[in-house]
Amino acid sequence: VDPPSGGQRRCQSKGWGRIVSAEQDGQDRRITPVILSGGAGTRLWPRSRTSKPKQMLPLTGSETMLQMTMRRVADAALFRAPMLVVSEQHAAIVDAQLSEAGLAADLLILEPSGRNTAPAIALAAMAANADDLLLVMPSDHRITDPDSFTAAVERASAIASEGWLVTFGIRPDRPETGYGYIKRGEALMTGVFRAEQFIEKPDAATAQAYIDQGDYEWNGGIFLFKAGAFLAALERHAPAIHAAVREAADGATRDQRRVRPDGKAFANAPAISIDHAVMELADRIAVVPVDMGWSDAGSWDAIYEIGEKDSEGNVLGSDVLALDSRNCLLQSSGPLLVTVGVEDLVVIATDDAILVLPRGQTQRVRAAVDALRERSDPTLN
């Protein structure tokens, strides 16, 4: 669906307020996707770079994670054109990827700095009508069953319309310690539960206990709520964020679809996730469990898990020759990669960097990135 481009919008070059167009105001009951694309994705170095982070890479298919995320909400009967919250430096590449794929955003909100998810979502919420239902999504997750996703969103929309803040719970299939968990409470509607507790990444034993108990879901970082309901909860539980983002929005400038909040004001917003700032504290939080082939694709281990295995259990990119090698993730977009007799190894190569580490330990890429950052290594850029 093409975004509205009424005269009112183009003239409004300073200030934020209500920038939705007159014709959709209060009449359009469709959901507004809000796609968060501010992440740096250093966990997938060396493929993910500051200049081209994870969501802008074709990690799990021929399209980039961002393009695939946009496709999931492309049904114009259900969704308006999305708002994207991206960092200023990626505006051009985001535009290029959307137009390449024939996709269109309604707004590109250019984050002046990375302040975590609560301020980013607040920017989008302040650009919407209070009654608009916002479907907030990371731009870099993989979902293999988009129909289940859409069904869950529809299931969630009734209670969200009543002012609840809804989070989607991913059915866990293993005692993963890398994700947050949500404990289900009482059933509110069919397939909709009160969210009783948000739990940060647990240790292995705790994670196993959650799996055994059966009433815990992974926190997938996908939310549905009215813009006004979210902002009210934010104002109550994280007033400093609300105030700073309000000021940033009031001082915003606009150039067609691109909106630039005031950078100085935005920098004052505490960098806190939506979970910590709102979801763990507010009343009327619901969780809608959904089984949709979800992965955060957030580490090389995750990329291995969701990748297609050969008969030896390897996930191989092109330009790889794996001899007598087993259960490896091997990718190269640079030199030819040849392995002989290795097991459970991850090797990711690009034109200018090669990462080698054991499978199951790929969170340790962080140590590499930290060391490279210390020496301002160009392979991060």
Next chain:
Amino acid sequence: VDPPSGGQRRCQSKGWGRIVSAEQDGQDRRITPVILSGGAGTRLWPRSRTSKPKQMLPLTGSETMLQMTMRRVADAALFRAPMLVVSEQHAAIVDAQLSEAGLAADLLILEPSGRNTAPAIALAAMAANADDLLLVMPSDHRITDPDSFTAAVERASAIASEGWLVTFGIRPDRPETGYGYIKRGEALMTGVFRAEQFIEKPDAATAQAYIDQGDYEWNGGIFLFKAGAFLAALERHAPAIHAAVREAADGATRDQRRVRPDGKAFANAPAISIDHAVMELADRIAVVPVDMGWSDAGSWDAIYEIGEKDSEGNVLGSDVLALDSRNCLLQSSGPLLVTVGVEDLVVIATDDAILVLPRGQTQRVRAAVDALRERSDPTLN
């Protein structure tokens, strides 16, 4: 020492015969080094390439293996300028490496094809006087104690002058299964023994028994003998090689220092090593044990063994970041190489290829090279 360049040599543009200059004939008692540089060195892929094999790489220092081999015989009081046997395609790069290092060869014998060591050495022997002492050496071994080497050569020259074929035995410091062994017999002179038996690469138990017995040396592939004594033994034990090389030498053409044997004749020479063709069969074979910090530098494992270890047991090239990694050989002349949490791993990267395999199994590079050869992969060239 500058090679002689008498008028007789320049005029002789066809045929081989006796191409030594008149003035050195029979008067110069110095040793003539014969450096064999025909190897392809695929065991060190991806650094070693068809176009630039192992001996032309600076694997163990700032100079190439060939340059360091030439330096070992640069003492003009002991050695004449060497003859080099190289393959035609490497003539230009060999010239460049010699002139870069201020080194000079007397002759560059361009092998029309690779026929193993016996024919290559025969080419050199036929270019020398029958009484000339030839010191035959691979161009790609590492020797850290050149004085011990020179002393061993001097120790060997007396018996070599009597017509014995001398091989140098490397004192083994481990039960290596990748080398051939020589069993020492009776002492012939101080530090000179009859070579009682040549043994091909043994299995681990046999190698350990050799170490325990103490009278076995590694076969280092370095020889000293009179050209005539070698050719007589070759004619007796491998007449087909002798005849083919004789014909190739007679049909040779010469362009200043470069000599081109007849390719068709040379191709008829059976491709057999000097060990199989002569040393294992002939009488009057002596072995001179020497301890000179020798390594054949013939595998990535060998390169690891002789490399300088850091506190974690790693041998690291430049452009490598090894985090929490132990006992690894990590080199890159291409992309930045980063490892995290790996052990006993070999990673060799260049601009166009990356090899990853476990330490202790680097002979398996052969499988990789075979697979690449099958698809005519450009990274072999």
